Amino acid sequence: MPAKRLADAEASPRAVLPMSAPTSSSRSPSMSRRIAALVPAATLTAALAVATVATTAVTTTAVANARPDGGTVEAATRVVQRNRPDIRVPVFAQHTGQALLDLRVAAPGTDWAVKGKESAVMSVYVDDRYQTSVVVTGSAPLSQQLGLGALRAGPHKIRLRFDNERSAAAATKVEVSNLALQTFPRTDPSYLALRYAPIIHGRSLAEFGDANQNTTTDTPLIAWHESGPASTPGHTRLTYSIVWSNEDGGTNSPALMARWGRTTDIEWVYALEVDAKGERVPGSDVYQAPNHETKQFQGSYDGDHAQLQTCTSNNNMCDKVDNPLRFFPSALQTLPSGKAREYLMDVNPWTYLVMAKELIREGKVEAPSPGTPSTPEVSDQRNYLYAVVKKTTSAPNSGSSWVGVALGVRLTSGETIYYSHHDTPNWSIQRDAPAATTVELPAGTTVADIAAITAHRVVVGTDTGASIQVTGIDRAFLLGTDYLPQPSFLTWSGGVTVTAAEPSAVLWTR
Numbered sequence: 001m002p003a004k005r006l007a008d009a010e011a012s013p014r015a016v017l018p019m020s021a022p023t024s025s026s027r028s029p030s031m032s033r034r035i036a037a038l039v040p041a042a043t044l045t046a047a048l049a050v051a052t053v054a055t056t057a058v059t060t061t062a063v064a065n066a067r068p069d070g071g072t073v074e075a076a077t078r079v080v081q082r083n084r085p086d087i088r089v090p091v092f093a094q095h096t097g098q099a100l101l102d103l104r105v106a107a108p109g110t111d112w113a114v115k116g117k118e119s120a121v122m123s124v125y126v127d128d129r130y131q132t133s134v135v136v137t138g139s140a141p142l143s144q145q146l147g148l149g150a151l152r153a154g155p156h157k158i159r160l161r162f163d164n165e166r167s168a169a170a171a172t173k174v175e176v177s178n179l180a181l182q183t184f185p186r187t188d189p190s191y192l193a194l195r196y197a198p199i200i201h202g203r204s205l206a207e208f209g210d211a212n213q214n215t216t217t218d219t220p221l222i223a224w225h226e227s228g229p230a231s232t233p234g235h236t237r238l239t240y241s242i243v244w245s246n247e248d249g250g251t252n253s254p255a256l257m258a259r260w261g262r263t264t265d266i267e268w269v270y271a272l273e274v275d276a277k278g279e280r281v282p283g284s285d286v287y288q289a290p291n292h293e294t295k296q297f298q299g300s301y302d303g304d305h306a307q308l309q310t311c312t313s314n315n316n317m318c319d320k321v322d323n324p325l326r327f328f329p330s331a332l333q334t335l336p337s338g339k340a341r342e343y344l345m346d347v348n349p350w351t352y353l354v355m356a357k358e359l360i361r362e363g364k365v366e367a368p369s370p371g372t373p374s375t376p377e378v379s380d381q382r383n384y385l386y387a388v389v390k391k392t393t394s395a396p397n398s399g400s401s402w403v404g405v406a407l408g409v410r411l412t413s414g415e416t417i418y419y420s421h422h423d424t425p426n427w428s429i430q431r432d433a434p435a436a437t438t439v440e441l442p443a444g445t446t447v448a449d450i451a452a453i454t455a456h457r458v459v460v461g462t463d464t465g466a467s468i469q470v471t472g473i474d475r476a477f478l479l480g481t482d483y484l485p486q487p488s489f490l491t492w493s494g495g496v497t498v499t500a501a502e503p504s505a506v507l508w509t510r
């Protein structure tokens with residue numbers, strides 16, 4: 001796999017909006033002001049110079065990491081090794097507030113696609129308190145952003161430890177570069193979201209291995225938050241979600257690809273209400289419990305951070321924590337309105353790579369053959385069109401009878417239409433929210449081979465008679481040979497209606 005390509009593609013969203021979610025636009029102006037106000041020009045220049053020397057392969061990264069909160073940017077690569085002393089990095093927090101740690105990590109000798117080589121695990125301590133583990137899934141560097149919790153302004157020590165017992169046998173080291181600390185004071189617009197971000201402890205279900213199973217399967221990849229007004233005037237509702245690399249139980253992989261456009265697992269995990277002063281409203285916090293039930297959180301907190309544990313095969317949560325392995329992914333990113341949740345994967349493109357590798361290792365990919373597009377089994381995940389469709393159904397669309405939409409793709413080479421739902425009615429798209437789906441295509445299909453994208457009305461149960469107006473395709477891409485999303489080649493908006501009388505329609509043609 002070409003490492004440079006991976007690094008470039010992976011780094012690109014951050015090059016646009018350094019060190020923050022592409023969506024936290026509310027924060028960027030204040031951040032710029034803060035940097036301008038707090039970082040002496042000489043410090044910034046020095047940090048840039050060091051970064052440029054150390055990362056000549058990916059020049060955009062030097063800029064992306066030139067955010068010396070308190071002057072701390074570690075551009076040099078540090079190597080955290082098995083059976084060697086931990087690496088200690090002195091840092092300086094400019095503010096008292098919530099801290100995040102940015103870093104790039106690579107683990108030569110590991111490969112998430114290969115049993116026995118899955119990952120190297122690095123644990124991160126702040127002032128000798130364990131904060132989070134990082135599962136490093138390959139030899140190409142990937143950027144990660146971690147939560148460190150509350151931190152006082154001033155000097156601190158970050159300690160990086162190679163987790164011998166949690167790492168695959170083939171893993172010997174983790175290379176860490178571009179380490180950067182940022183702290184968010186109370187006045188920062190992102191402070192509240194970071195203050196209440198949950199900590200996710202590892203799953204320990206006997207049927208999937210030991211207490212370290214999240215270092216090889218269904219690992220939490222990224223987190224995000226959504227923020228909006230609560231029903232009490234002046235109060236805010238915060239909701240946190242996680243993307244896991246897969247789900248060992250729950251919806252089967254072919255249905256996931258058709259209905260959700262991925263084989264990762266995405267769930268909200270924790271929500272709460274905060275008052276006008278930013279304090280948690282007592283008893284307001286809930287979590288997504290087994291069987292997707294919403295339950296009141298009655299567990300413990302680390303500071304203000306609720307501690308949850310992944311506890312079912314489909315990655316629902318429990319508020320009783322008994323697994324020491326913990327993950328504290330940064331919840332800084334958010335979901336813009338009008339976007340499918342898979343947007344968070346799109347702006348963290350490496351999540352597609354980890355998703356694909358896990359499916360390969362777990363034997364969930366059918367053997368290559370000319371017939372793979374016609375079987376519902378998931379083939380190589382590079383054989384799919386990944387699209388997001390927007391639609392409105394004319395009548396209520398729940399219960400046992402509903403009408404869905406399947407996307408179709410016709411290639412320039414013939415009249416065959418490939419369907420997202422593989423002719424399985426309840427694998428069509430039911431929800432009217434922007435919905436990600438995939439269409440399985442013959443191996444080797446390129447964007448230039450795609451002649452038309454069509455919409456098809458699919459009846460589940462008894463025909464309700466509803467019509468469906470399809471109003472947009474928000475993005476459409478294929479994965480590259482490196483399993484990373486290629487640029488979206490299509491954004492379409494309009495109004496095409498499919499009805500019982502006219503159940504199929506063309507949305508887009510070349």
Ligand SMILES: [Ca+2]
Pocket residue numbers: 217218246247248358362
């Ligand atoms: Ca799995």
Ligand SMILES: [Ca+2]
Pocket residue numbers: 366371372373374375376377378379440
């Ligand atoms: Ca197939």
